[in-house]
Amino acid sequence: xxxxxQTPKFQVLKTGQSMTLQCAQDxxxxxxxxxxxxxxxxLRLIHYSVGAGITDQGEVPNGYNVSRSTTEDFPxxxxxxxxxxxxxYFCASSPTGGVLxxxxxxxxxxxxxx
Amino acid sequence: xxxxEQSPQSLIILEGKNCTLQCxxxxxxxxxxxxxKQDTGRGPVSLTIMTFSENTKSNGRYTATLDADTKQSxxxxxxxxxxDSASYICVVSPGSNDYKLxxxxxxxxxxxx
Numbered sequence: 001x002x003x004x005x006q007t008p009k010f011q012v013l014k015t016g017q018s019m020t021l022q023c024a025q026d027x028x029x030x031x032x033x034x035x036x037x038x039x040x041x042x043l044r045l046i047h048y049s050v051g052a053g054i055t056d057q058g059e060v061p062n063g064y065n066v067s068r069s070t071t072e073d074f075p076x077x078x079x080x081x082x083x084x085x086x087x088x089y090f091c092a093s094s095p096t097g098g099v100l101x102x103x104x105x106x107x108x109x110x111x112x113x114x
Numbered sequence: 115x116x117x118x119e120q121s122p123q124s125l126i127i128l129e130g131k132n133c134t135l136q137c138x139x140x141x142x143x144x145x146x147x148x149x150x151k152q153d154t155g156r157g158p159v160s161l162t163i164m165t166f167s168e169n170t171k172s173n174g175r176y177t178a179t180l181d182a183d184t185k186q187s188x189x190x191x192x193x194x195x196x197x198d199s200a201s202y203i204c205v206v207s208p209g210s211n212d213y214k215l216x217x218x219x220x221x222x223x224x225x226x227x
Contacts, residue, residue: 004157042118042203042217059214081127090157099145099207100165103215105157 001026004106011094012112013081021076021109023091027105031097032074033058034066037086037108041091049074050097081113116174117141118206120218127168127194128226135221137187144211149178149189150203160202161189194225 025032028085033048033114045058063085065077074093078085089109094101118139127133139147146165150158154194162178164187170179175192191198205217 040123041217042219044217045214092157099209100163102148102160102163103158103205104157107154107157 003027004091004093004104006089006106006109008018008109010110012114014114015081015083017081019078019081019085021077021089021091021111023074023106024072025074025091025093025104027093027104028071029070029093029095031069031095031101032091032093033076033097034064034076034088036060037088037090045088046076048097051076053061055103059098060076078111080110083113086110087111108113116216118204118216119178119220120202120204122221123219124222124224126224126226129192129194129196131194133147133191133194133223135189135223136187137204137218139185139187139204139206139216139218141185141216144185145207145209147180147187148205148207149176149187150205151154152201152203154200163204174197191223194223196225196227198223199225 006024030051034046035043037043044060047066049055055066091106092103121136148163149161152158164180166182177204180187201220201222203220206216
């Protein structure tokens with residue numbers, strides 16, 4: 001199993017550009033989520049999904065969109081990139097999102113917005 | 115607001131030495147606490163999980179403790195190795211099933227030969 005995969009690993013955007021960060025998992029997990037990690041701060045939840053066709057907002061959803069058409073894929077779209085979105089983005093999955101579930105994280109995407 | 119505070123922010127130790135990392139939280143109600151290890155350029159990986167009734171949990175040279183009354187946890191690394199150089203993140207899960215985990219900012223450990 002590849003686990004959780006993310007592409008690209010690095011990306012540089014100009015302010016106002018849009019892009020999609022890809023995330024896929026092959027563990028048949030129902031729960032998937034996106035986090036951003038900034039220096040000196042804990043990971044913050046952007047959006048999450050408890051199954052195909054179901055998404056919800058996390059702590060910092062503004063400027064990001066998600067969709068979940070399949071169990072495997074959970075892409076994150078930046079609508080109009082801003083310098084404040086410079087961060088490292090992690091996708092994670094767990095079997096159901098239950099409180100005892102372990103989160104399995106992807107390798108991350110380092111995004112720089114100029 | 116639920117918070118998780120970790121200390122120290124960073125530390126440097128010599129190979130073979132021990133160290134202890136601290137985590138204080140205010141999350142309530144509380145379900146469980148996990149310690150994750152994050153290598154540079156990688157995603158976090160779970161080391162241990164402790165629920166309300168557990169006081170200690172070991173995973174090889176890593177030993178985690180939990181005092182749910184004082185809302186404190188620690189992670190002890192014994193006989194450190196160069197491969198222990200990483201960031202260690204404390205993550206608290208609330209008692210409610212609202213999918214909202216609380217993450218500490220992490221402690222960066224550097225092990226030197």
